[in-house]
Amino acid sequence: MSETFDWNPPTHYNFARDAIDRLAKERPDDRAMLWTDGSGAVVDRSFSELSDHAARAAAVLRAAGVRRGDTVLILMSREIEWWELMLACLRLGAIASPGTVQLTPKDIAYRCAAAEARCIVAGVDVAPRVDETPVDAAIPLVHIGGPRQGWTDYGEAKAAIEPLAEIADTAFDDPALCYFTSGTTGQPKMTIHGAGYPLAHEITGRFWLDLGPGDLHWNMSDTGWAKAAWSSLFAPWLMGAAIFVNHAPGFDPAAAMDLLERHPVTTLCAPPTAYRMFVRGDLAGRSFAHLRHCVSAGEPLNPEVIDLWKQATGLDIHDGYGQTETVLLCCNRPGAARQGAMGRPTPGIDLAVIGQDGALLPPNEEGDIALRVGEGRPPGLFLGYRGDPDRTASVFRGGWYLTGDRATVDADGYFWFVGRADDVILSSGYRIGPFEVESVLFEHEAVAESAVVASPDPTRGEVVKAFIVLAKGHLPSDKLAKALQDHVKAATAPYKYPRRIAFVASLPKTVSGKIRRKELRDAEFRDWEFRKADA
Template sequence: MTEQPFEWTPPVRTNFARDRMQRFARERGADRALLWVDAGGRVEDISFAALDARAAKAAAVLKGAGVKRGDTVLILLARELEWWELMLGCLRLGAIASPGTVQLMPKDIAYRRAAAKAVCVIVGADIADRVDTALTGDPIARLHIGGPRAGWGDYSALAAQAEPSEAIADTAFDDPALCYFTSGTTGNPKMTIHGAGYPLAHEITARYWLDLGPGDLMWNVSDTGWAKAAWSSLFAPWMMGAGIFAYHAPGFDGEAVLGLLGTYPVTTLCAPPTAYRMFVRSDLGTRRFETLRRCVSAGEPLNPEVIDLWRAATGLSIHDGYGQTETVMLCCNRAGAERQGAMGKPAPGIDLAVIGEGGQRLPPGEEGDIALRVAGRRPPGLFLGYRDDDARTASVFRDGWYLTGDRAFVDEDGFFWFVGRADDVILSAGYRIGPFEVESALFEHPAVAESAVVASPDPTRGEVVKAFVVLASGHGASDALVEELQTHVKSTTAPYKYPRKIEFVATLPKTVSGKIRRKELREQEWSGENRRN
């Protein structure tokens, strides 16, 4: 079958909650929009009409809490059912939704509240104490999911009493709608802003990578705090009229996921490489996934061996894809354009290339920067910029290209092959971790004089955080101190950032100006002699 080209004619004004969800509620209201299951056995099968009604009530609750068009709302939830209706509720109001992981610590929460100038925060019981600690005395509006809590609005009670808000903001295509915090090499996480038209560009993600249509049921196992959830747990499936499957449980249980795949009619699975590595170590021979027809992975390169093992057990391939918080799907393996181990080919509608220092497209086999062409017209789904940081925004554009910060080469057939990050950001089990945040947390411990944090190879997670630590006077290296430092980082910043490896050193390699040479340490870690460590 010949692949149809992607036609991108963005409207001047758009609102996903109105133009997609409300229309589906009106035209095919009984069709499944969301099948939600939790670890306790509760099942909610929600139609487009019912979800649209929930979103209207969510908008009314937000409005009652003082949220206005253009305001930012922190939504720090896991996979609570309310996450979906609140995301849509923000869109209905024209407010800016800023999702975040429940692993955030008080310091992270306080930073996000201040940086985003948020007017409302919405959380569940698992993070409410940390929010209270972070925002003591702060007048920000607070909504609690899961029952009454002193000093908070009870979301369920307020939603039950709310008069549904029928009005939907007539937002411009580039009106800010989403704010994602993403880690960089230096400084605190930056705020990636997407406009109201961003959801429409996920038709690329849905059509060419996820291969979705009406009747499909999409399960993306990613945390709702990450932009990947916007891709595959929100916009892409509903752009194509497919349903979304969600499982709410603490942590990640690979056996539970496999069991649910055999129980519920999931047709499309998106999971990070770490999850697939766990799956293939299970007894897949006894499992049957009757409805599953498409499997995809993103976040980091997937081992070809894992793809082979999964295919041998299930008969299904795993289609690697590539994109960023700042974009939609850029490059993927799809029907008629697949190569195991490769990132795939650029999606229709996307002008992606490997370029050199002068902005020129490089010939096959030559390593360079992965870049998205922006000269002439704005690519579908590209972010609006980093909020309140014009310098950082400008730094990722060069010679008519948006620079992804990743390196690759293209082969003779046009397939992209990932080489690595161009900077020091660590990609571990699908998480982006900036070394600065970990180094800052370590520095707060009295035993640490200075440190350097880099990626280190790991067979399950792809790479993990490793810290090279120079001890302060009076402190000695020990296994006990390693554990103490790890615990300290977990309590200071989001636990997924803690260094799983720590090496005590006398000095750190530096430039003549005193800047730590993380690249030298990273290359040392990834050399053949160190792979066994």
């Protein structure tokens, strides 16, 4: 595999035309997607069929009044129509704004107003909540899943319409994608990517996913998360690979492993939560005959999980790192993985750990993870936060884009994650990264998952608190809490052990499977303020 990545962006680019329609002409009968659902239905779609469905979807949106530059909210799960409609927006030069099916009417109303949406497309799970939302009656509604009063029936409209052959000749920086991402304060921000952003995912597809023609890639991410753009849309098809999709409610690790045994999935991208559930489940006797490469993203993966997965499958898990605002920035590449590390920067990406003054820090010194911004925008970097120039300016400093994450870099150039800047715990003058403590906790057989956060303390300022989900067969007790504390003391610096432990049934997570430490931390500090006021 080439170690270089030459970034010479064209003036105009349209992924639907320059990738999908090209493949439809060059390899019309090759598989583009293998889609399944919880009922056992299977759809095997070629590149020529994919192109035709996308062209018909574009015609449906055009008939609904969508024009170039309009924003379309796409509120769906893994229905096969999601891929058709994402491509349809690109074909029209419209701005696709995907959202999770977990959105509330309040969330939908905010997104509709903030993005100035000109159309809403929703599946059966979300449409009732859209109906509860006071959206402008002039905004057309398109329903996936059959007739619904007041909505255009997508299936019926698509069957009756001719494909729209026209494809917008979008400029490289024409807005094309709008992802809402939560910040530490205020409402979710709108991350805008240009029409050329998909092209930068060659970095993702080549250097991390290791994809090519003949591969079948399964990315388990929710479609409302930008990771779906990475690995369920742009990177696989840029590399000529096919995409595997399982549209089923919730996540069942046993059912997922059944699918890996039944279908010829060659590469797997799953969040750490899924891998933790796999290795704490029953992997004995499983055989994934086609699987050759595994990756994980969203948050760091515990070394113990990597060990257990390799013992059962013979495969490493290659951690990767990036953000909604970027493409892949850093990863453990095939043949060069270092257990527990984030990996090294990918070709084409100038990533570093810097100090407050913007200077590079020496090996093993903690600082801010930053992407160098030269004369031109780095491959895949977002255009900005829509309607918020101050927030956009706040993430740039001295020629760097600041990711908001903290890490160290070792002498070999591997990055080691510490935590979000606001996740780092400051206790009696010590800086403690939650991930290290969580990894040590997972090494104990009683722990299925944990989240480590700062908890206010009158003497130390903050102390480490661990919220722990127990593995099957273990019950909470003071004795177990003490055993877990002793385990951490023995495995890492004693000052890092959790002075407080709470056993919980589940942890709050984002749609991508990331643990919402901020939610737990905020609750700790709210409770502290309440107790102080009550005293």
